[in-house]
C-alpha cells in the first residue's frame with residue numbers, strides 16, 4: 001500500500017518565532033506556534049492554508065519563540081495541543097484549548113502522520129525534537145539543541161529530509177553584540193548549534209536519502225545565510241544552492257518528499 005506524500009513548509013524560523021507545517025494525506029500539523037495568532041494566520045495564508053486546515057499543534061518546548069501564539073490560536077480554532085509533561089508544567093496549560101501529552105521517548109500518531117520524538121540538550125524544562133513520517137519517508141526536525149548526542153544522531157540518521165538548526169558562526173557570536181552571559185548561553189551545551197556543529201552532524205550520519213536540507217533558526221546577529229550554507233554544503237559535498245535557508249520573515253515554501 002502506498003502512503004500519501006509527505007510535504008512541509010516553514011512559516012518562519014529564528015529567535016523571533018518558529019512554526020512549521022507538515023502535511024500527509026488529510027492531516028496537517030503545526031509544529032510550534034512562535035508567532036502571534038494573527039501572524040500565524042497571515043503566514044498560513046501564504047501557503048494557501050487557513051486555520052481550519054490544521055488538525056493539531058505539536059509544541060517542542062516552552063520558549064516564547066516556539067510558544068508565543070499557541071494559547072490564543074488553539075482556543076480560537078479549537079485545536080488540541082501536544083506537549084511533553086515538562087512543557088505543560090513550565091507553562092499555564094489551562095490557557096490552551098485542549099492538551100495531549102507525549103513522551104519524548106515514545107512514538108505517537110496524529111491522523112496520517114507518525115511522530116518520533118526525542119529528547120535534546122537545551123535549557124527548557126523537557127524539550128523534544130521530532131522525526132515525522134508517513135510510513136515511507138521521514139523528515140527530521142532538529143533545532144534548539146546545544147550539543148549533538150549519540151541518541152540524536154541515531155534519530156536523524158538516514159532521513160529523507162532534514163530541517164536542521166545552524167544558529168551561529170562562532171567567530172561572529174564571539175565578536176557580536178550579545179552580552180557575555182548570552183554568548184555563553186547560546187554557545188553552551190544547553191544552547192544552540194553552530195554552523196560547524198550542524199555540519200559535523202551531517203558528516204556523521206547517513207545522508208544518502210536526503211531530498212531536502214533546510215538550515216533553520218539562523219541568528220540574525222551572529223550568522224549569515226551564506227556561511228551556514230557553505231558549512232553544510234561542504235559536509236554534504238553538494239552545491240551551496242542545494243541547501244535551503246528558512247528565513248525569519250519569509251520562512252520556506254512547500255517542499256515535498258517524493259516516493260522515489
Ligand SMILES: [Zn+2]
Nearest residue numbers: 015063065144
Ligand atoms: Zn528557539
Ligand SMILES: [Zn+2]
Nearest residue numbers: 061063122144
Ligand atoms: Zn529554545
